[in-house]
Amino acid sequence: MSETISEMILDNATLVLPDRVQTGWLAVADGRIAAIGEGRAPGRGLDLQGDHLIPGLVELHTDHLESHYAPRPGVRWHPLGAALAYDAQIAASGITTVFDSLRAGSDPDGSGLGPELMRIAEALDGARAAGLFRAEHRTHLRCEIPSADVVAMVRGFAARFPIGLISLMDHTPGQRQFRDIAKYYQYAGRGGRSLEAIKAGTELKIREGRACSEVNRPALVALAREQGIALASHDDTTLDDVALARREGVALAEFPTTAEAAAAAREAGITVMMGAPNLIRGGSHSGNVAAEELARDGRLDILSSDYVPGSLVLAAFQLPQRIDSITLPQAIATVTANPARATGLADRGRLETGLRADLVRIRLSQGIPVVRQVWRAGERVA
Known part of the structure; x- marks a missing residue:
């Protein structure tokens, strides 16, 4: 640098x-x-x-680091090399503050990074301490609450590393983001898995996920409160989802899947975040509510690059072109001032x-x- x-x-x-x-x-x-x-x-x-x-852009939710560490099924890259390559792409996209989204919790079918979370965290911590990063890196733990080991994993992580944001995620097929099972099969088949294997894994996820979620969600909420960590609720779909998030003290609604849920979140004083790729593409890849629809209704506060770092600045400049009522300063705020405010970064x-x-x-x-x-x-x- x-x-x-x-x-x-x-x-x-x-x-x-x-x-x-x-x-x-x-x-x-x-x-x-x-x-x-x-x-x-x-x-x-x-x-x-x-x-x-x-x-400088402030990014709260990017899944991009894991794609550098695991670029192909079964392939693991050098963790420091992956972190530095990811950081370079983040900075080149105009992002100066990034909450690295690390997934906590193993999947019942063996997919995901599971315990390798700590290996990535150690690489990030070492690079940060050595002054190797271009952007400022903070941590966003994406907690998969149907996972049997998620609470233990988060507690172990919190004992070693600071956490800036915790999101409560539940990707159990048949609800929230994947309430359309056919869409879930399409998503799960990206790595070349057979439909037969996906269906078998789906049954396991549904059976085990429900029991784990009832225990894990309140435990994670309690941990966040104890340590003063901001909470996000992921893929809220129904009014009941939003009501639960409100009772838990959630500050951020990550990617609500319906206009109804987004409206209820705003009424509850919860900040609404949507994916920039959703806006650029004109809709959700999962068939959920379009970010542009929420922006037109005045229910979009923050944009996240999600899985394409370069989408953040592009979406911000497209917002005023698509929606006359949104000014350029208001659009830029969705990727700068608003995410900074939501996470207490007043500087x-x-x-x-x-x-x-x-x-x-x-x-x-x-x-x-x-x-x-x-x-x-x-x-x-x-």
Whole structure:
């Protein structure tokens, strides 16, 4: 990574401020935004040639790390190498703060990474301690509550590593994301497994998952409360799902699958997050509610890159093009200020004096946002 610059001026930029877009300049000193002004800068600076300057993106849910560590069925990559390759892609996508989504809990059919979670966590912790990362990495534990070993796994993890966010997930076929069994069979067959094997595994998941969930969910909620960890509820579908999340003190609704659930979550004061790929594609790959529909109804607070890191900035710039009532500052907030606020990160996510100088230079090419430069705390990282 580049040497930290104690002072820097970014001039001739299209600044996306919290409430407006203006042509101007921004000064950085000691890793923070020192000043913001209109017109040309009073001193000599880096000419951004009219490119957009936005805050560094804050990513709360990305499944991308595991695809670097396990790029093919049965293949395991060097964990540090996987972490660094993932980090480079994250930073190049304009993401300066990322909650690494690590899945806790083994599947009954043997799929998933299971105990290898700790091996990945150790690589992340070592890279972070050695200052090897471009982005700032925090931890989001995606807890598969139908798993028999999830509570023990989370307790073991929490004893060694900090956790910034816990999501309560239940991918048992026949409900939530996979209430359409046919869609689940299609999803489960991506690795080349036979339909016969998938059906056998599905029966096992349904049988064992229900019993485990009744015990594991309250145990994980209690653990999060004890340690002051923010909670998210994954794939809420019904009013009962949302009511349960509300009683548990959930702060974030991750990918509600129906408009009904999203509306109920907002009414309960729960922040709603949807996938950027869903918005870009025009719908969910699982047949669930479209992110654009929720955005049009004013029920979308945060976008997540989910499984494509580069989708985050693209979706944010597409939002105002698709929906006239959404301004560019409001759209950028879904990937910066709003996720920062939801996780208690008050020092970033907005172009304001005094905040951390996490910055992204964006050039529009035929309407497509292209990440040109990225700074974290004033340091050039991509």
